[in-house]
Amino acid sequence: MRIPIIKDSPVPIYRQIQQFIAEQIEAGILVPETRLPSNRELAASLGISRIVVANAYSELESQGLVYGRRGSGTYIAQQYQSLPGSLRDTTSSDWPLWQQELLSHAWHASHQELDQLLGEAANQPGLISFAERNTPDPLWPIEDIRKALSAAMRSGQDDRHSLIGLGHNNLAGYFPLRETIAQILTTEGIPTHPEHVMINSGSQQALSLVARVLLKPGDLVLVESPTYNVAIDLFRSMDVRLLGIPVDEQGMQVERIEPYLQSSPPRLIYSTPTFHNPTGTCMSGNRRRQLVALADRYNIPILEDDYVGNLRYEGRVEPALKALDPGGRVIYAGSFSKLLMPSLRIGFLVASGPIFKRLLASKYIADLVTSDLLQRALREFISVGRYYTHLRHVSQAYRQRRDTMSEALHQFFPDARWVSPKGGGYIWLQLPNELSSDQFFHFAVREGVTFVPGSFFYPGQRTQSFLRLNYAVNEPEAIREGVRRLGCAFQKFSTSKVKE
């Protein structure tokens, strides 16, 4: 216990200790049945006599705040209720000025707004969420990952360089994992050398590191419109301007961008060409080639977000932008979070040229390195060949979930329009008659189903008639029931609009 005592204070030390502990109890911080340090321990740690501590404790006991248990120690008494909120009750005028100023120039964190919206809905029992995962998934290879973790811990005891997590040439990640990732990417048509692979904590960190290295306030970034909402938050937090290029069934409308590149060239192009979030579309091969060629001609780096590129269940494979890169033009971000288990939080970047070392420095100042233990476990999992088996298994299950949602939408929500995605996990649904999904959301919650209103995904002007349904995080039965509720909610919603 570190109690802030003042030795030359007019208040006796035993009294200082007694007051400190009493305040902790009254504030609900020291809860009933907590054992206090022994006289000896506390005296030693504060550099005072044991008698002083004994005096403080007996004062507390006479107040009824603590009681002694023979041979066991001193404990907080029961009669005081803990007041968990009491530390929160500082009113805003008590904050120092610098804290109050933070409120005035905060950037708008749309994910916090969304989190609040979903949080209010989440209390409802039996809620089915097409917004985010709210149940564990039987698809997760829990037992295999448990084994991989155990193997990683064992390898830590044997391997000289193990479990250290730091060390030369390891700042970019555990080298055997980088090798395995390079092999996987290469067989997927993205020729990759392990020394160009850098491990990080999920693809969001990849985006953040690239942004930190390349962007400064006022820069322009070209993005798809709509695009991944947390990428929008990231760019907004850096005071970067966004130029949104519309997406159609063939992905970003690349043929529209050249005039922008000529007039005010962006500092970065951010794109999710495969199973685009939120629309689920894939950029056509022609547009991919055109985008890489334009970026090359106008000297603009491309950040390719391939967060679920290999979660395809049908249709033709287009080359990754990185596969079309003549050298050092495209920075590629991949992830294992969606595929294996979100709580692993392992992703990777592929980049060559001078930027690699800069990204590495940026990672180091951000959080040194990603957990070596998780890296080893992941490598263990991948290298014994479970990866491809698992990928096939997951793709099949996701296809089934998509089919279930498609059929249910045809049956229960015939007015909606959507394009069936060929991979990933999202259906981008358009309401008829330009009805607003922001308004529809509240009707849906009342029926026990949620989604993400499409307006969260727009970098500029928000279109309201779309919504994003995540079918991947639910099993078929829940999908069917959720869509049924969605259909009910829509009938009530459209009836209410007619009445208006």
Next chain:
Amino acid sequence: MRIPIIKDSPVPIYRQIQQFIAEQIEAGILVPETRLPSNRELAASLGISRIVVANAYSELESQGLVYGRRGSGTYIAQQYQSLPGSLRDTTSSDWPLWQQELLSHAWHASHQELDQLLGEAANQPGLISFAERNTPDPLWPIEDIRKALSAAMRSGQDDRHSLIGLGHNNLAGYFPLRETIAQILTTEGIPTHPEHVMINSGSQQALSLVARVLLKPGDLVLVESPTYNVAIDLFRSMDVRLLGIPVDEQGMQVERIEPYLQSSPPRLIYSTPTFHNPTGTCMSGNRRRQLVALADRYNIPILEDDYVGNLRYEGRVEPALKALDPGGRVIYAGSFSKLLMPSLRIGFLVASGPIFKRLLASKYIADLVTSDLLQRALREFISVGRYYTHLRHVSQAYRQRRDTMSEALHQFFPDARWVSPKGGGYIWLQLPNELSSDQFFHFAVREGVTFVPGSFFYPGQRTQSFLRLNYAVNEPEAIREGVRRLGCAFQKFSTSKVKE
């Protein structure tokens, strides 16, 4: 395999496939004995006929690049040596202009310079490192952590909110872990409510998040001089100016700072008051009170880095700066990495007031959340009470390591001066006669021992006569032998200086 084929190209598709694979083999990316996708798989994924794939493969076979194994598939042949370096041979003039520009305005990452210095030494067999850990430590509670990980995975299968890693009120971390941390801090004299605790990926991330929220280019930050080298890198990367306040045996010379606060107030005070890195000193109680009072008066936030505050083996405990905080003035960063096992990479922040929500948003755009699996495992480990047992065990072992180093220094390096630390893991050693530890380093490496030259820790003018010895990462036998080598190296070094 994602092969970038162009359907309307004059080059036939089978030839495009053959050339792509041949290039991969020649570049050493597709290594011998790699199995190629089957005709059927590749044809389906590229949306072409199987005959086209068969033609490409038979071309490759006639070139001797691949061979077929009956009933098993097509494999890369042995005779081609892999050329692992071939993808790295792009000369710098080939990089796009934006990459070349990165080279010209790079900030100086001192950790990369240090990493290079240590990396060159690390190849030496039998090297003893007082710079960084290079062997696993028998102190690590490997078996307990393995059990905790298994329990965390099990809880993932049972608990409805488990292993999801996201969810309302969980953006700040796994709530039971936040509760446990709040309890530990409270019993250590830092009254903490769980809602003010935020989990992150080690204390470096805490520093980085606070810097991102509070600082902009040109701002002034007050730091100790010397101070933690990666904090210097972080601030430099943000174009922040640093004001270094000298450290003596009582920590930062707080009585010197008021004139600076009056003339050009810093935007942040960064301090490691307990077992300061690199000097190992503790700030006196009076200076702690004075620092918090000054920060309050001049409206400056304090970031308290308490990375090993509880790793004390003797001496009086001073209150944490956070314990003296009248409310919302001090942001506190703690870590479990040093205590348990560095590869866990779990740390936490304590902050109240409007900044908490901003830090949360900053964490989310940085990497969404820290691995839920690791958070659960850590909570499992702490809550069964192994934490305090382990803490006591580690403190005793570290004290022994420090004593071993002290005795060895007296015996083998009598000319050096140092103050014995009362906790943590560092001895800050001064060479006699203002000799340079940068120069001494090379003599030490030749004797098979390394350390971190003190010059890396200065935010401004670099003093060269100090060096940092990390005794915590070695066992007593290695410590004794390492110090013996250090003594030998110093004799040679000082002889060489006399000759000059």
